[in-house]
Amino acid sequence: MTRLLVARDVKRDYHMGGGGGLVHAVRGVSLDVDDGDYLAVVGPSGCGKSTLLNLIGGIDRPSSGSIEISGERVDTMRDADATRFRLLRVGFVFQRFYLMPALTALENVELPLAEAKVARKERVARARELLAYVGLAARLDHRPTQLSGGEQQRVAIARALANRPRLLLADEPTGELDAHTGAEMISLLGQVNGDGTTIVVVTHDEDLARAAKRVVHMRDGVVVDDRRQDGS
Amino acid sequence: MTAALFALLFIQAIDSTPPRPAPRSIAVDERLAADAGLELGDRVVVASAPGGAGDTVIVAAITRGRADPSEVARADYRVRMHLDELQRLTGYGDRVDRFAVGTTSASATDSALRAINSAAFGFRAHRSRDIAVETSRTFLVVSRFHRAIGVITIVASAIFLLCIMLLKVDERRRDIAALRLLGISKRSIIRSVMIEATLVAVLGSAMGVALGWLASSIINWHYRGVYRTPLAFAVVTPGIVELAVALSLVLGLGAGLAAGRRLVRQPPLDLLTGRHESRRTARAAA
Amino acid sequence: MLFRLVWASLVRHRARTLLAVLGVAVSAAMLLDMVMLSSGMRASFKNLLLSRGFQIRLSPKGTLPFDTDATIGDAAEISARLRTIPDVITVSPVLGGQVYASAGGRTATAVALGVDPAVEGDYEIVTGRSPSTANEFVASDDFFHATGARLGDSVSVAAGFDPQLRAVTGQRTLTLVGRAHFIYMPAGQNSVALPLPTLQAMRGESAHDRVSLFMVRASSNDRVDKVLADIERTVPRVTAVSIETAMQQVDERLSYFRQLAVILGAVSLGVGFLLVTTLVTVSVNERLGEIIVMRAIGVARERVVLQVLLESSAIMLVGALAGLGLGLVTARYLNSILASFPGLPAAIDFFLFEPRDAWVALGLLAVAGVLAGIYPSWRGASLPIAVTLREEAVA
Numbered sequence: 001m002t003r004l005l006v007a008r009d010v011k012r013d014y015h016m017g018g019g020g021g022l023v024h025a026v027r028g029v030s031l032d033v034d035d036g037d038y039l040a041v042v043g044p045s046g047c048g049k050s051t052l053l054n055l056i057g058g059i060d061r062p063s064s065g066s067i068e069i070s071g072e073r074v075d076t077m078r079d080a081d082a083t084r085f086r087l088l089r090v091g092f093v094f095q096r097f098y099l100m101p102a103l104t105a106l107e108n109v110e111l112p113l114a115e116a117k118v119a120r121k122e123r124v125a126r127a128r129e130l131l132a133y134v135g136l137a138a139r140l141d142h143r144p145t146q147l148s149g150g151e152q153q154r155v156a157i158a159r160a161l162a163n164r165p166r167l168l169l170a171d172e173p174t175g176e177l178d179a180h181t182g183a184e185m186i187s188l189l190g191q192v193n194g195d196g197t198t199i200v201v202v203t204h205d206e207d208l209a210r211a212a213k214r215v216v217h218m219r220d221g222v223v224v225d226d227r228r229q230d231g232s
Numbered sequence: 233m234t235a236a237l238f239a240l241l242f243i244q245a246i247d248s249t250p251p252r253p254a255p256r257s258i259a260v261d262e263r264l265a266a267d268a269g270l271e272l273g274d275r276v277v278v279a280s281a282p283g284g285a286g287d288t289v290i291v292a293a294i295t296r297g298r299a300d301p302s303e304v305a306r307a308d309y310r311v312r313m314h315l316d317e318l319q320r321l322t323g324y325g326d327r328v329d330r331f332a333v334g335t336t337s338a339s340a341t342d343s344a345l346r347a348i349n350s351a352a353f354g355f356r357a358h359r360s361r362d363i364a365v366e367t368s369r370t371f372l373v374v375s376r377f378h379r380a381i382g383v384i385t386i387v388a389s390a391i392f393l394l395c396i397m398l399l400k401v402d403e404r405r406r407d408i409a410a411l412r413l414l415g416i417s418k419r420s421i422i423r424s425v426m427i428e429a430t431l432v433a434v435l436g437s438a439m440g441v442a443l444g445w446l447a448s449s450i451i452n453w454h455y456r457g458v459y460r461t462p463l464a465f466a467v468v469t470p471g472i473v474e475l476a477v478a479l480s481l482v483l484g485l486g487a488g489l490a491a492g493r494r495l496v497r498q499p500p501l502d503l504l505t506g507r508h509e510s511r512r513t514a515r516a517a518a
Numbered sequence: 519m520l521f522r523l524v525w526a527s528l529v530r531h532r533a534r535t536l537l538a539v540l541g542v543a544v545s546a547a548m549l550l551d552m553v554m555l556s557s558g559m560r561a562s563f564k565n566l567l568l569s570r571g572f573q574i575r576l577s578p579k580g581t582l583p584f585d586t587d588a589t590i591g592d593a594a595e596i597s598a599r600l601r602t603i604p605d606v607i608t609v610s611p612v613l614g615g616q617v618y619a620s621a622g623g624r625t626a627t628a629v630a631l632g633v634d635p636a637v638e639g640d641y642e643i644v645t646g647r648s649p650s651t652a653n654e655f656v657a658s659d660d661f662f663h664a665t666g667a668r669l670g671d672s673v674s675v676a677a678g679f680d681p682q683l684r685a686v687t688g689q690r691t692l693t694l695v696g697r698a699h700f701i702y703m704p705a706g707q708n709s710v711a712l713p714l715p716t717l718q719a720m721r722g723e724s725a726h727d728r729v730s731l732f733m734v735r736a737s738s739n740d741r742v743d744k745v746l747a748d749i750e751r752t753v754p755r756v757t758a759v760s761i762e763t764a765m766q767q768v769d770e771r772l773s774y775f776r777q778l779a780v781i782l783g784a785v786s787l788g789v790g791f792l793l794v795t796t797l798v799t800v801s802v803n804e805r806l807g808e809i810i811v812m813r814a815i816g817v818a819r820e821r822v823v824l825q826v827l828l829e830s831s832a833i834m835l836v837g838a839l840a841g842l843g844l845g846l847v848t849a850r851y852l853n854s855i856l857a858s859f860p861g862l863p864a865a866i867d868f869f870l871f872e873p874r875d876a877w878v879a880l881g882l883l884a885v886a887g888v889l890a891g892i893y894p895s896w897r898g899a900s901l902p903i904a905v906t907l908r909e910e911a912v913a
């Protein structure tokens with residue numbers, strides 16, 4: 001199996017304003033993720049999970065250390081390249097869905113395709129296909145406010161997959177959902193991983209963590225445990 | 233009673249003093265004195281035609297023109313000289329352009345007017361006030377123009393004010409929704425929004441008056457220089473201040489009321505979640 | 519997709535957007551009016567001066583045409599000398615004066631122009647014809663109204679009034695042969711034109727062989743400077759005024775309006791700019807979350823900037839288009855106020871619309887629209903993504 005992600009001694013410090021000193025959110029994480037893997041990052045609140053995910057996804061930069069994805073250095077990219085990288089190489093799913101309220105479900109999925117300059121016809125076809133894939137074929141023209149939380153998160157996953165990224169990053173994707181809807185989400189993510197997309201998910205949800213192939217435990221900004229689960 | 237004759241004169245400064253009996257005196261205005269470099273005691277030749285024969289006179293006074301609006305923007309110079317000399321120079325004979333007549337009282341003015349006009353030999357007496365009205369026509373036109381522009385400005389600022397109030401209120405949607413949920417009445421919310429609007433309007437108009445005063449000082453300074461006149465071009469009068477303050481108060485209160493009512497019409501929960509927005513967008517797109 | 523988002527954010531707060539567009543429309547109208555005012559007066563004055571093709575005017579030394587009662591002597595000789603200058607095509611001597619006309623028991627005072635009827639330099643015949651003999655004259659509409667005279671009537675015209683004798687002087691009986699439009703006269707002015715020798719004779723000794731000004735037509739516009747120099751050499755006792763000089767004089771007299779135009783134009787542009795900046799800044803602040811999510815999923819910084827700029831420009835553009843229409847209407851109204859400006863020829867327009875004005879106003883507004891979007895778009899696009907996402911999640 002090929003290496004998709006290689007992180008080496010990644011640190012992230014936050015300077016607090018007004019002489020508040022340094023916060024060490026991530027203090028030296030090294031991590032290798034294989035192509036096609038399904039990784040869950042767990043740990044107590046404030047241990048640096050989200051920060052690590054943001055660093056991997058190129059929306060934040062490490063204070064030191066290196067992050068490589070498919071052989072590309074994410075940590076030293078110019079802003080324009082990082083933007084391009086986020087658009088094409090990774091997909092983001094957030095706890096609070098973060099859909100564009102003014103756009104319909106279909107348009108929300110079209111947005112990253114349009115940004116990648118996919119022709120209109122092809123773009124609509126792909127967005128429909130993706131929404132059908134996440135089980136929302138009937139809700140194309142609905143706005144986020146007209147959808148339930150679970151449905152919104154499905155649209156968000158469709159949006160994240162729009163440009164066929166190798167890596168899907170999800171920060172507490174079930175955090176705002178009830179147990180039943182959460183379970184649906186877990187099976188959808190399993191399906192996505194089954195179809196070949198590598199997933200790194202940050203979660204407190206034990207069911208979700210159990211569904212992953214590998215679980216990484218963090219505490220105080222470092223990895224304290226990293227184990228592969230039985231492929232049950 | 234003073235008689236006046238107006239004529240176009242040509243003035244030439246001379247260096248040598250011709251041997252003549254004591255020259256008569258003239259008064260020139262300060263603009264001419266400045267432009268021609270004349271000083272008290274200078275001798276000049278005045279003539280009715282360029283290069284024509286004239287009289288040598290002595291500059292005995294330098295005058296400052298009255299603030300006469302009808303002369304603004306005219307670059308004419310003014311010279312005062314003895315009437316008989318001007319009559320002789322211009323070949324006008326024993327004639328004048330007009331007489332100015334002073335009377336002892338308003339009723340005396342009436343009877344003098346009647347008496348003069350009934351005995352008039354080819355001339356008419358007019359009240360100074362009527363003549364003033366006629367000569368200030370330019371300024372009536374200009375002030376009508378200014379008033380029209382003022383109206384446009386007021387419309388623009390009313391829109392501006394309404395817009396700002398709307399923005400301010402929208403910004404505090406959540407706070408106000410929380411107040412509503414706590415059971416604060418619609419009336420007190422509208423009242424608080426209106427108090428704020430009034431404060432903004434009062435502060436704004438105070439600053440506006442100060443700014444207006446400053447601007448009018450600059451305008452006066454500038455145009456006095458341009459037109460070389462002591463006239464005041466812009467004056468901030470109490471009436472204008474009252475109008476400005478009243479207008480901004482009315483506008484401010486109106487805008488506050490409109491914005492406040494818009495707010496309390498929304499169900500507080502919608503305000504809190506911002507749902508009214510997306511619903512509106514949904515409707516707009518539908 | 520970009521336009522979809524711009525549109526969505528504009529309709530999200532419809533009342534706001536509408537007010538902003540309205541505000542911009544009013545300032546755009548004002549701006550257009552001021553652009554028109556700053557150039558219109560000049561242009562229309564120039565058109566007026568050139569309307570009969572005379573590029574040069576000669577007035578008594580040190581004066582402007584018809585600015586004073588001064589006259590030029592030895593008119594016949596000067597006239598002859600002017601005609602000998604190369605490139606001079608037409609010379610039109612004009613004497614001004616006041617006359618008293620009575621027809622059918624009604625008397626009116628009128629401004630009289632003694633002219634060379636063959637040239638028609640000061641008026642255009644509307645009906646009838648130009649004077650062909652010494653005892654004929656043409657008059658303005660206002661004169662026809664004031665006296666009740668009709669074409670073909672004999673009118674008693676006098677050049678003066680002697681108070682001692684209580685009698686009119688220089689009286690003639692002239693035949694009214696034409697109705698004319700007097701190009702340089704203010705609205706509402708009774709005006710008549712009669713052959714120059716007739717008016718000179720009527721005014722007596724004081725006007726003998728004298729004129730108020732000469733109008734001179736040169737063979738082409740680029741010969742004007744040469745002709746001016748020639749005139750200065752051959753006829754030193756007059757001031758020769760070219761269109762350019764006349765325009766300068768007018769500029770000086772009416773500089774007030776030009777300065778007013780510049781100041782008010784700048785103020786209205788500033789107000790429109792402030793309005794749009796405020797609005798777009800607030801609207802970007804409200805949408806920081808959305809903007810940052812777009813950035814997180816890979817939307818380029820330039821796209822965000824473009825979206826906000828499009829938003830501000832759209833408000834400006836729609837406002838400006840509405841404002842141009844509004845501006846034309848208000849310009850007509852303002853022009854009608856200034857049309858009664860005393861002493862100016864009726865043909866002068868203070869607000870003269872030229873397509874260039876609209877482009878200037880539109881260009882200024884477009885620049886202001888883009889500028890208005892720069893601050894908020896820069897703000898939106900330069901936010902740190904991770905930190906802002908976290909703040910949005912808290913809010």
Ligand SMILES: Nc1ncnc2c1ncn2[C@@H]1O[C@H](COP(=O)(O)OP(=O)(O)OP(=O)(O)O)[C@@H](O)[C@H]1O
Nearest residue numbers: 014023024025044045046047048049050051052905
């Ligand atoms: N912008 C910031 N400025 C200062 N400190 C920050 C900032 N972002 C994160 N931190 C700090 O970094 C630490 C790690 O935060 P992070 O969000 O990564 O934790 P987490 O593991 O995702 O927690 P949770 O499970 O509650 O989401 C926290 O102590 C947090 O306070």
Ligand SMILES: [Mg+2]
Nearest residue numbers: 049050051171
């Ligand atoms: Mg987290």
